[in-house]
Amino acid sequence: MSDSAVRVRELRKKYGDLTAVDGIDLDINRGEVFALLGPNGAGKTTTVEILEGHRRRDGGEVSVLGEDPGRAGRLWRSKLGIVLQSATDAAEFTVRETVHHFASYFPRPRDPDSVIELVGLAGKADAHIRHLSGGQRRRVDVALGVVGNPELLFLDEPTTGFDPEARRQFWGLISLLSDEGTTIVLTTHYLDEAEALASRVGVIAKGRVVALGEPATLAGRDRADATVSWSTPDGERRVKTPTPTKVVAELIAQFDGEIPDLTVRRPTLEDTYLGLIGEQL
Ligand SMILES: Nc1ncnc2c1ncn2[C@@H]1O[C@H](COP(=O)(O)OP(=O)(O)OP(=O)(O)O)[C@@H](O)[C@H]1O
Structure with a gap:
């Protein structure tokens, strides 16, 4: 098995005349927590959606868990956990029903009730999702991302809307998943979050990687x-x-x-x- 969970070469994506991704190279190792940083519109979500197999690329090579996301099948998909930027729409169901239902899609899911506890929603397990606050709904999204016991977890701005305590709790969850060997790719605008969680960060601007490295030494920071x-x-x-x-x-x-x-x-x-x-x- 290759050490690389994600391998990207010369990735390109255009929307009409707009070049959203302009030749990105990226290697993410298995077991790593990798954070993609960059301003609004830099191309992070587009890149992540291509890696998830949710969006077609216009050029370049991509390998995720050894397969091309543009062609991979259901078994490959079951190894991924995905928390999209936009929230889950399952408002009519309770938290417990939703997480249990989602778990049934995966061959080797985690215990749904322990996942609900892990994301701090045990007290709301029987609440309807439409009655939850924005931050609590986001926690449901995270629960749905991890319940399939993924090898590789994608998190697009996972803690937006979290209160400080929920954010720390989420950081603990990421550390736990990482200790268990899950590879994690997250986008965030919170630099303290990237520093606390990521072994490496990539900074994207205008569809290109402008810096790549460990948070402590990024762009010669330690020598500045x-x-x-x-x-x-x-x-x-x-x-x-x-x-x-x-x-x-x-x-x-x-x-x-x-x-x-x-x-x-x-x-x-x-x-x-x-x-x-x-x-x-
Ligand atoms: N479906 C689409 N159709 C047309 N343009 C799009 C589409 N999705 C994204 N774009 C454009 O592509 C560029 C990159 O967007 P993307 O969502 O990848 O950025 P991002 O780095 O994730 O930004 P943010 O931090 O705001 O989430 C932006 O200019 C955006 O307007």
Whole structure:
């Protein structure tokens, strides 16, 4: 079995005159949590939908779990879990009915009731989906994505609408699935989410991959200058430097005791991301 869960070469997709995906190369390993980042309209959903077999490509090669999604059959599909951007429409049924029903489509499903518990909906299992809040409905979507016990799970902006506690709970669920060996591909606009979950991220802008790597080292982030800041009677002072320790040592020599409001800051993933996207504009 190949180590690669997803292999994409020169992927292209146009909608009329608009080039949505413009030659993407991507390798996602089995067992990896991979996050696709990028501004609205960058081509993330289009790419993911092609990988899921929901959308035709215009060019390039794609292999997902060893098969071409454009030609793969039901057995292949049963190995995927999919949480689309738009919510599930099963409003007339209860959470339990919906998750049980969905489980019956898969050859080796997880226990539906434990999935309902995993996504934090045990207290709402007998509620009709139309009576749930937006965030609770999103949790149903996630439950339907994982109940088939997928080898590869696609999550398109999974935590949009979640409250902070639900988001942390979801992160725990992803870690658990990842520990069990599930490969996970997610798109998100939350950079803290990508940093917390992903072993690697890919940044897409205008249909192309503009950066690829581990969150901690993306685009040389770990080697970027640090910003040292502190307060003086005349206001805040800031120094950008490759040697923050030296700057702090000089400040220690200069101040008698505590350095007021001292901070040393490296670029966050968000700083790096915004820099990359800014270059594309
Ligand atoms: N069915 C469609 N018909 C025509 N144009 C489309 C269609 N789907 C997407 N597009 C266009 O293709 C481009 C890429 O869209 P896509 O949904 O892949 O972006 P995205 O990165 O997922 O954005 P977002 O972060 O907003 O979800 C956009 O300009 C969008 O308007």
